Amino acid sequence: MRNKKQTANQGNIKKAKKWVTSKEGSQYLHQLAKNVENMGHTLIEESQIDISTLRKPVTF
């Protein structure tokens, strides 16, 4: 049973390597890099405090 699992895992390792070097995998990773950069910028913008809010009194 353990050997079967090891064999299955070895098979998946090979599939992972094959996917990364495949055309589909390369294109996917290339696009992902761009998307993540854009999402990172969006996240930074969304996390900034609006300067105009800094001096509004909190009085309730």
Added chain:
Amino acid sequence: MSKKHFDIYPYTIRKLQKILAEHSKEHLVNNKTHIDYFKGYFNYQKAKTIIVEYDYIDHDYLEDFASYYVRCFTGYGRYCKRVHIFDKPIKKTAFEKYINGATPIRLQKSYLGFIVVKPLPKTVVGRTCLKTYDSDNGRRYYPATRNYDTNLFGIKLCVKDTLAFQEQDRVASACATSALWSVFQATGKKFNHPLHSPVVITESATSQVPITSRVLPNNGLTIEQMAFAIKKVGLEPQGIGCSTGESTLLKANMYAYLRSGIPLIMIIDLYESKKLPNVVRFGNQRHAVAVTGYSLGRDSYQAFSTNHGIQLKSSKIDKIYVHDDQVGPFASMCFETKKITEENGALIDYDVLSSSLKPNGGAKGDIYCMWDSLLIPLYHKIRIPFHSILTNLFYFDDIIERLRTLKILNYSKRLVWDVYLTTVNELKTEVRECKTVDKKSEVLLAKLPKYIWRATLYNDNKKIMDLLFDATDIEQGSYFSRPIIYNTNFGNIFKATCKTMSQNKKQLNLLDNIIISIIEWFDKEKN
């Protein structure tokens, strides 16, 4: 001063109201939202006995008294009452025996906490330390708590795992100061800084940042002034804007810091529920609350946004627990989705928070809140913000999800990330007790920074992998520390993927240096 030292009464909400109203008028106290809170809370906890301790000197009230009230023509008192509540019946004779040395059987176990009653006309609720609600089978979390020791005529008692609360007195403090005061109760213990009374917090907040009205009596602070008050106790204020109509980023930020025991201040705007779907402000005032806990009550995880499907553990938050100085300690605010009318007339779904606040003559539910920003008091060494960690996770989550959909990783559902700040000691203690860690001794012997961002990947409730980031580094640095693998099969596939990716230098150069560090770390690992 009172002639009596103490009184004992069977608990009823009516009795508590009378005790609170001794220096006030009953109708003023009875109309307070705090009464609704106490009624619900003490009913739930099955309160049975009230012990009133007279002539109690409360440190925070005494400082406020010395700074302001003592100079009033009206002779406001300097002594408070401290009201202790227990969930078992206690007779006066038995209590007198305890004072005289008899063992106070089960007194600690039945102790629900105390409320300091200030001798003021309206804002009577002083320092209040109450046992939290139970976890409800692991749903409710109160990470930002500590113990409070009390001494009742020589009997040692302790309110465990709570956080002190008090209402604003509109003299030394408005909601902003009260929220800061509560937050400092936790950070003072965690980061070893002095604990100041409300008047000192207000004065330090306004000492360098100009104020257009008088400092005392205080009508409120700006976020800038609140940030300055945080700096005055030796911490750094991390301000986070999160004013969108979606709650996932807010929840993620709150959870990330709160989980490590750091409470946060949330600035909110108040709106009238009855005017929905039109968005109508309730007054013009902003409110501040101290966020002290959360409930992971949603049935399922939520995708982070329409742009990225990453699932975070924080997305299961359905409620937060806050010290709202106008409601009570650990008051719940529920995340809800309301239909609101935009400026262009379109009707859209908008995430908001419910509130227990009531307008005069109104009812609970008349007010809902929209969040504006968070203010987090951080130890100066904690430099890397949460959003930097999350951006790096977007990349790897996508790859892992792609491998899963290609059935290279055998998981039936998308994996979930649990992202939070922790310390090296807490991490290593947990790792040492865990049975499924790959190369455990290597992890435990590794040199790691004091503060760590921990991103744990889960399949259902089983840990798969940790990615650890140095929270004390600078953002331009390579602040990835190391991974911890809990599932060897996953680890081998992930390592093989990273090793293959590292061979494509052209593609690697498109990536952020942190992502490159993670890939290169796995590349260097032996097969």
